[in-house]
Amino acid sequence: MSGTATLTWARVCRLDRLEPGRGVAALVDGVQVALFRTADGLFAIDNHDPVAGAYVLSRGIVGSRGAVPTVASPLHKQVYDLRTGRCLDLPGVAVARHDVRCRDGLVEVRLRQEA
Template identity: 70%
Template sequence: MSTLTMVDWTVICPLDRLDPDRGVAALVDGVQVALFRTGGELYAVDNLDPVGGAYVMSRGIVGCRGGRPTLASPLHKQVYELGTGRCLDLPDVVLRRHEVRCRDGVVEVRLRQEE
């Protein structure tokens, strides 16, 4: 059984540096994170494509299925729900999510790490 631990919040960038529906990669404590701003919400996921094994998710295609924001891998086009990380094409695959917030116009990320 794995447990999740949270590390401290890390400042990434001003909110206005995140273009709507476009991804940005950031290095947080040695982990590549992909950040997205879509539908007025912020999302942070691993930049590592869990199927393709490459650090490319920040270049993925932002979309929507059933009213939920999604991200399609730029490699093989698997689609993930941004809010849950669940892969809609491969039920056993999950894209790891991280906490993200905006405080005083600054985007911050807190990593989720499995132990």
């Protein structure tokens, strides 16, 4: 994604369509986003795994490291902090994190540019 972050919120799905502890992929303004609903809340990160080079993070294993909600890549098992997008296994590796909220039972995402 180039330019500045998207300023508008895009409706993605109803909250009840997100199964707790599982990820789902969504296309938001042409960007594949991985959405997660956990006991800690809603999270949105890029679906692109920077290590494997594939769009698979929505299929990753949701868990935690201590108090940190995480997703592990289904391909090479690197673990990403769902709050920040930072890889906990490889210094300097990260995925973009996006804003996510639930309004009136609908999940909405606003893209951010940084990783």
